[in-house]
Amino acid sequence: MVLLLQYTLIFAAVLLLVALGGCFTEHSGVINIGLEGIMVMGALGGALVMRFLPYDASAATLATRFGMFGLVALASVAVGMLYSLLLAVASINFKADQTIVGTAMNLLGTAAATVIVKSMNTAANPDDHSSEIQYGGPKSAFISKFGTFELNWFVILAAVLLVVSIIVLYKTRFGLRLRACGEHPQAADSVGINVFKMRYAGVLISGFLGGLGGITYITVGVSLWKFENGVAGFGFLALAVMIFGAWDPIKIAGAAILFGLFRALGNVHAGIPFLASMEIPPAVYNMLPYIVSLIVLAFTSKKSRAPKAEGIPYDKGQR
Amino acid sequence: MSNEHYAIEMLHITKRFPGIVANDDITLQLKPGEIHALLGENGAGKSTLMSVLFGLYQPEEGIIKKDGVEVTIRNPNDATALHIGMVHQHFKLVECFSVLDNIILGIEPTKAGFLRKAEAREKVMALSEKYGLHVDPDALIEDITVGMQQRTEILKMLYRDNEILIFDEPTAVLTPQEIDELMEIMRGLAREGKSILFISHKLNEIMSVADRCSVLRKGKYIGTVEVANTTKEELSRMMVGRDVEFVVHKDPAQPTDVVLDVEDITVASKMHSNNAVKNVSFKVRRGEIVCIAGIDGNGQTELVYGLTGLEPLKSGKVIMNGEDITKAPIRKRSVMGMSHIPEDRHKHGLVLDYPLEYNLVLQRYFEPEFTKCGFLRKANIRSYAERLIEQYDVRSGQGPITMARSMSGGNQQKAIVAREIDKNPELLIAVQPTRGLDVGAIEYIHKQIVAHRDSGKAVLLVSLELEEVMSLSDRILVMYEGEIVGELDPKTTTVEELGLYMAGAKRMEVQ
Numbered sequence: 001m002v003l004l005l006q007y008t009l010i011f012a013a014v015l016l017l018v019a020l021g022g023c024f025t026e027h028s029g030v031i032n033i034g035l036e037g038i039m040v041m042g043a044l045g046g047a048l049v050m051r052f053l054p055y056d057a058s059a060a061t062l063a064t065r066f067g068m069f070g071l072v073a074l075a076s077v078a079v080g081m082l083y084s085l086l087l088a089v090a091s092i093n094f095k096a097d098q099t100i101v102g103t104a105m106n107l108l109g110t111a112a113a114t115v116i117v118k119s120m121n122t123a124a125n126p127d128d129h130s131s132e133i134q135y136g137g138p139k140s141a142f143i144s145k146f147g148t149f150e151l152n153w154f155v156i157l158a159a160v161l162l163v164v165s166i167i168v169l170y171k172t173r174f175g176l177r178l179r180a181c182g183e184h185p186q187a188a189d190s191v192g193i194n195v196f197k198m199r200y201a202g203v204l205i206s207g208f209l210g211g212l213g214g215i216t217y218i219t220v221g222v223s224l225w226k227f228e229n230g231v232a233g234f235g236f237l238a239l240a241v242m243i244f245g246a247w248d249p250i251k252i253a254g255a256a257i258l259f260g261l262f263r264a265l266g267n268v269h270a271g272i273p274f275l276a277s278m279e280i281p282p283a284v285y286n287m288l289p290y291i292v293s294l295i296v297l298a299f300t301s302k303k304s305r306a307p308k309a310e311g312i313p314y315d316k317g318q319r
Numbered sequence: 320m321s322n323e324h325y326a327i328e329m330l331h332i333t334k335r336f337p338g339i340v341a342n343d344d345i346t347l348q349l350k351p352g353e354i355h356a357l358l359g360e361n362g363a364g365k366s367t368l369m370s371v372l373f374g375l376y377q378p379e380e381g382i383i384k385k386d387g388v389e390v391t392i393r394n395p396n397d398a399t400a401l402h403i404g405m406v407h408q409h410f411k412l413v414e415c416f417s418v419l420d421n422i423i424l425g426i427e428p429t430k431a432g433f434l435r436k437a438e439a440r441e442k443v444m445a446l447s448e449k450y451g452l453h454v455d456p457d458a459l460i461e462d463i464t465v466g467m468q469q470r471t472e473i474l475k476m477l478y479r480d481n482e483i484l485i486f487d488e489p490t491a492v493l494t495p496q497e498i499d500e501l502m503e504i505m506r507g508l509a510r511e512g513k514s515i516l517f518i519s520h521k522l523n524e525i526m527s528v529a530d531r532c533s534v535l536r537k538g539k540y541i542g543t544v545e546v547a548n549t550t551k552e553e554l555s556r557m558m559v560g561r562d563v564e565f566v567v568h569k570d571p572a573q574p575t576d577v578v579l580d581v582e583d584i585t586v587a588s589k590m591h592s593n594n595a596v597k598n599v600s601f602k603v604r605r606g607e608i609v610c611i612a613g614i615d616g617n618g619q620t621e622l623v624y625g626l627t628g629l630e631p632l633k634s635g636k637v638i639m640n641g642e643d644i645t646k647a648p649i650r651k652r653s654v655m656g657m658s659h660i661p662e663d664r665h666k667h668g669l670v671l672d673y674p675l676e677y678n679l680v681l682q683r684y685f686e687p688e689f690t691k692c693g694f695l696r697k698a699n700i701r702s703y704a705e706r707l708i709e710q711y712d713v714r715s716g717q718g719p720i721t722m723a724r725s726m727s728g729g730n731q732q733k734a735i736v737a738r739e740i741d742k743n744p745e746l747l748i749a750v751q752p753t754r755g756l757d758v759g760a761i762e763y764i765h766k767q768i769v770a771h772r773d774s775g776k777a778v779l780l781v782s783l784e785l786e787e788v789m790s791l792s793d794r795i796l797v798m799y800e801g802e803i804v805g806e807l808d809p810k811t812t813t814v815e816e817l818g819l820y821m822a823g824a825k826r827m828e829v830q
Contacts, residue, residue: 172432172474173434176420176427176434177617183413183415184411184413186411187412190407191424191475192425193425305415
């Protein structure tokens with residue numbers, strides 16, 4: 001049961017972070033299908049820091065642990081934001097179709113990460129053709145153990161960022177303006193708000209949160225991550241969470257916990273006597289979050305109201 | 320006159336767009352505290368001129384002076400800084416925001432980036448009290464009436480301490496009562512020293528509220544007159560360039576066979592659980608114009624939806640030329656000779672992101688003239704579109720290939736009228752066919768409708784404008800709360816009597 005809680009929290013944190021990123025982008029009026037790609041790139045950034053930064057787990061103090069955590073997070077955020085610029089430049093400056101740009105980003109993300117890691121591994125050891133990065137030691141820097149329960153610091157960060165997101169979206173000038181750009185950019189423009197800048201901000205925030213989500217996701221692994229696996233569709237699952245959560249951070253948090261729980265079942269069902277006794281094939285549990293998202297979206301996506309102007313490049317001349 | 324003080328002056332403004340000179344050497348001078356009307360036909364360049372003043376467009380030539388000092392207005396921020404504000408024809412309001420959020424958007428009072436709504440609310444309440452603009456600051460825009468949305472727009476300008484207020488065709492979307500209220504509000508604002516630019520093509524409104532009036536025609540400046548020293552006729556002559564007849568000339572109707580037979584129909588309402596149309600029966604014959612009169616929202620919209628097939632009927636029958644079309648699809652009705660000029664031209668009239676030529680063949684593209692073996696015959700479509708554009712004087716930047724969205728509202732309406740009348744339908748259902756049009760275009764469309772009747776076809780007109788109802792129809796059916804409460808003859812009835820029926824104060828048994 002402890003394990004179920006632990007996994008639910010970590011998966012929920014991933015979905016929450018990424019869905020919040022999507023939420024900011026879409027409130028600014030840009031559809032962000034590319035979250036999956038952003039996650040992979042963010043994860044790569046963080047994993048490289050863990051791989052190359054010298055870190056001795058046995059001699060770690062709280063300060064060095066914090067330092068490691070900070071640097072890993074920072075690297076993920078930086079790479080994620082850099083990568084999200086692709087979406088911003090293509091869809092805001094060049095008015096490209098946002099769905100297609102996002103899809104391209106997803107394809108590119110996993111592929112590029114795999115190529116980079118493979119060539120790195122091969123350069124170090126000509127016989128090594130894997131796309132794995134080892135991070136067993138450094139990872140322990142941001143895991144706190146309470147008995148058998150392992151608390152990943154990224155879960156706490158996600159919770160903090162949830163509160164920050166709610167405040168930013170609904171209590172600040174920035175949030176009000178951001179949402180106006182996603183609903184009625186002409187109205188925002190007519191009162192002197194720079195729609196392009198706000199949309200850039202929306203996309204970059206998704207790079208920030210998506211990158212964090214990516215690194216959080218791969219630290220679920222024990223000591224290494226294979227980048228050819230990407231992030232197993234979690235970017236898309238986060239999109240489902242965002243839609244199910246009606247573009248509202250609080251509802252998104254609820255949805256993330258629900259989906260996280262189903263995903264966690266896939267990891268721990270063998271440890272729960274009642275579920276284990278039913279002898280359902282493990283594949284079914286692994287499918288659960290995706291099936292649930294299909295069903296849930298089929299019933300709720302119609303009622304859920306997306307920002308009105310999302311997906312439409314802003315054109316000053318249009319009436 | 321050189322020492323006369325002006326609040327704002329636009330001198331020799333020229334603005335060109337691809338294929339069109341929207342403003343050609345236009346001069347406009349606004350005195351402090353006056354209501355200055357800007358009159359012109361659809362596409363005369365009024366909206367463009369105001370967009371220049373508001374910083375949305377940059378003019379190629381000409382200068383703008385504020386209080387005698389030359390200024391440059393590059394964007395709406397500059398305009399706001401100069402205390403120029405505008406109520407756009409299509410409101411610039413975020414629908415899922417509250418009234419208050421919309422008012423403060425762009426100049427939010429904040430402390431360290433956090434909104435301070437309490438402060439804003441106080442100021443808004445004070446303004447709404449002072450100018451009699453009553454709105455609920457916490458209501459969402461999508462939940463309030465168009466009139467209240469407009470008040471929100473006015474409050475937006477006042478909240479920014481604007482001195483020069485531009486109203487771009489503010490009455491086009493309002494009910495008669497709301498128009499009266501708006502006129503009162505505008506007079507109040509002028510009394511408080513605000514200068515108002517009032518863009519309109521409705522002569523009655525200009526005569527009633529404006530002090531002076533400047534007239535544009537086809538992008539050119541015609542002149543400025545004192546409203547007190549002019550007449551409606553003179554203004555319309557300046558605007559259109561010829562004499563306009565306000566009276567529709569037509570011979571007495573000679574109705575013959577029944578074209579449309581409506582038997583006891585009921586249509587559900589989308590707004591509430593009651594039926595919007597309750598057991599309505601009437602007939603429309605060849606050679607007559609039957610008008611459904613009534614105050615907006617008494618079931619006219621739903622009645623038309625039911626007749627045209629946009630909504631299913633709950634009960635009753637619709638028979639056209641002897642054939643029961645109660646359950647017929649819209650295409651079939653159209654092919655049988657039913658034309659429909661819809662109430663909402665954006666929703667049901669046009670595909671806004673199609674070029675004009677495709678919009679003109681929307682109901683006919685499948686005919687052999689326009690399609691061969693499943694492929695469009697583009698040359699035929701183009702020449703057909705060019706003929707309609709020529710014949711109905713539809714003005715647009717690039718002719719047949721203009722995107723419908725980029726056309727002015729009046730010309731969009733003309734395009735729809737052209738398409739529907741040119742089909743030479745057995746039955747023309749026209750819902751507010753002259754909405755948003757200037758007098759010249761109204762005169763033209765009225766003539767077309769009468770000519771259609773005279774060619775032995777039937778016309779069902781739905782109109783909210785009493786003048787139109789009285790002058791155009793041969794028979795008036797008054798609708799009140801979903802029922803037909805009176806049948807009147809426009810030759811023997813009066814506007815007052817019609818008003819009593821429309822308000823539900825009087826009713827007769829109509830078979």
